[in-house]
Amino acid sequence: MTDTGRRLSHAALPPRPDRYPTVAQAVAAARGLAQLHPGRCRVREVGRSRAGRPLVLVSVGDGPGGVLVVGGPHPNEPVGPASALRITGELLRRPVPPGGAGVPWHILLCLDPDGAALNEGWLDGPLTLRRHYEHFYRPAYEEQPEFLPSAGSGRAPMPESVVLTGLIDELRPFLQCSLHGVDFGGAFVQLTRPVPGLAERFARSVARAGIPLDVDAYDAAGWDSPAPGTYVLPEPGRDGLPQALPDDPALSTWSYAGRYGGVTAVLEVPMWAVEAVGDTRPHPEVARTVGTAARSLRDRAQELTTLLGHVPAHARAAYGPLVRTAEFNLGVCPQLADEWLARWCPRPLSASRVAAVGIAAERIPLRVASMLLRLLADTDGPAVAAARRRAERIVAESSDRLRHRFGARWVPVDTQITHQTRAVFAAAECLAPGRRP
Numbered sequence: 260m261t262d263t264g265r266r267l268s269h270a271a272l273p274p275r276p277d278r279y280p281t282v283a284q285a286v287a288a289a290r291g292l293a294q295l296h297p298g299r300c301r302v303r304e305v306g307r308s309r310a311g312r313p314l315v316l317v318s319v320g321d322g323p324g325g326v327l328v329v330g331g332p333h334p335n336e337p338v339g340p341a342s343a344l345r346i347t348g349e350l351l352r353r354p355v356p357p358g359g360a361g362v363p364w365h366i367l368l369c370l371d372p373d374g375a376a377l378n379e380g381w382l383d384g385p386l387t388l389r390r391h392y393e394h395f396y397r398p399a400y401e402e403q404p405e406f407l408p409s410a411g412s413g414r415a416p417m418p419e420s421v422v423l424t425g426l427i428d429e430l431r432p433f434l435q436c437s438l439h440g441v442d443f444g445g446a447f448v449q450l451t452r453p454v455p456g457l458a459e460r461f462a463r464s465v466a467r468a469g470i471p472l473d474v475d476a477y478d479a480a481g482w483d484s485p486a487p488g489t490y491v492l493p494e495p496g497r498d499g500l501p502q503a504l505p506d507d508p509a510l511s512t513w514s515y516a517g518r519y520g521g522v523t524a525v526l527e528v529p530m531w532a533v534e535a536v537g538d539t540r541p542h543p544e545v546a547r548t549v550g551t552a553a554r555s556l557r558d559r560a561q562e563l564t565t566l567l568g569h570v571p572a573h574a575r576a577a578y579g580p581l582v583r584t585a586e587f588n589l590g591v592c593p594q595l596a597d598e599w600l601a602r603w604c605p606r607p608l609s610a611s612r613v614a615a616v617g618i619a620a621e622r623i624p625l626r627v628a629s630m631l632l633r634l635l636a637d638t639d640g641p642a643v644a645a646a647r648r649r650a651e652r653i654v655a656e657s658s659d660r661l662r663h664r665f666g667a668r669w670v671p672v673d674t675q676i677t678h679q680t681r682a683v684f685a686a687a688e689c690l691a692p693g694r695r696p
Contacts, residue, residue, distance in 0.1 A: 276673035279337035306422035320363030327432040334374025336440035392629035399587035445471035458486035471537035477615035503594035531667040535614035552620035560592035625657035
C-alpha cells in the first residue's frame, strides 16, 4: 500500500466501537471513505447551523427517490452520528448493483451540530451516567430542528430545519430514517404510516441486541400500535393524545416527507436499558405509583425553579441555550404532573407505561439539575454554593433511583449502533423489496 493509501485508510477508519464519535470525527471518517470510494461516495456541505457549523451530507449513489438518514436530531443522543457513519460504511462494503441501478442513500451526519458541541465533553469517556449528565444539554422544543413552527406562530424555521426540508424537497425520499436514542428505557420505532413487515424484523433485531422492546412507549402515548414496540402516527386532532408537551409530529420534518409519498421511521435505542418497559402486564397500583411520581416531579420542579434563580447574569449570557432548556423543562413539569394525575391515575395502565412515568419523573429533574451545575460552576458566594450542593443531591438521588429502583444498565455503544443500523436497513428493504443500494 502506498503512503497515500495508508493515510486514506487511516482517515476512513470508524471510531472505536466502544465510543461515540464527535461530529468532527464522523465528518473526517466520512470524508476518508469518500476518498477511498470516489466513484460511489461523495460528501458535501448542504448548509450551516445557527452558529455557522457545517451540515454535512454523505451520498452513496445518485439521484432522488432513495433513502434519507438523519443523524443527531437531538444532541444528547450521540448514537445518531455513530449509526450514520456505520450505515455509510456498510453501504460501501456491499457490491455495486448491476448497472449501478441501486437505491441512492443520503446520510446527514448531524442535524444539530451546535447542540452536539454542548454535549461532547463526555464522549472521550468514561461513558458513565455521572459523566454523561455533567455534560448534558438538550434544547428546548422550539430549538429542536426536526420541529417546524406552526402557521401564525411568528417564528421562523431554524436554519437546520430549512436545510432538512430542502433536502427532502430535493431528494424526495421514499424513506426517511431519524436516528434517536433514549437515556433510559427500551427500543421502539415510530412511523408516519405503516411499513408491512418492519415490526417483526425490528423486534427480532431488538432481541438479538439483548435490549428491552418498549411495548407502551411514553413518547408514543395515544399512537396506534400494530405490534409491540411499533407505533404509527395518529390522524391530526385525535382525542386522547397527551397535551402537556408542545411536540406536534404533524408539524415536523417527519411528516414533511409525506408530501412526496415518503414514510419516516423514528428509530429509538436506549443508552441505559430498563427491563420494565418491556412488561405488558397490568400494573397493580397505578393510582398510587403514578400519583407519587407526579407529586415528586412537581415538588422537584418547584425547588429547581428556585435554584435556577441563583444563576448569575454572566452565566445566563454565556450559556443561553442551557438556561432556555432548563426554563422550558421546568415550565412543562406542572402540566405533566397534572396530566398524569387527571388522565393516567384513574386508568388501568401497563407496567411498561407506569415504569415510563417513573423514569420521566426522575429524568427531568436529573437533566435540569445537571444543567444547573454547569451554569453555577464558575460562581462564588454562599447562596450559590448552597444551590450547587442541593443540585448535586438531586443528581445523586435521581441517578441512584434510576440505577437501583429501575435497574438501569448500560448498553454498549456497539450494540446500540448495530441494532439501529439493522433497523434502518430493515425499513428500507421492507419498503423497497429486492432493490439493493
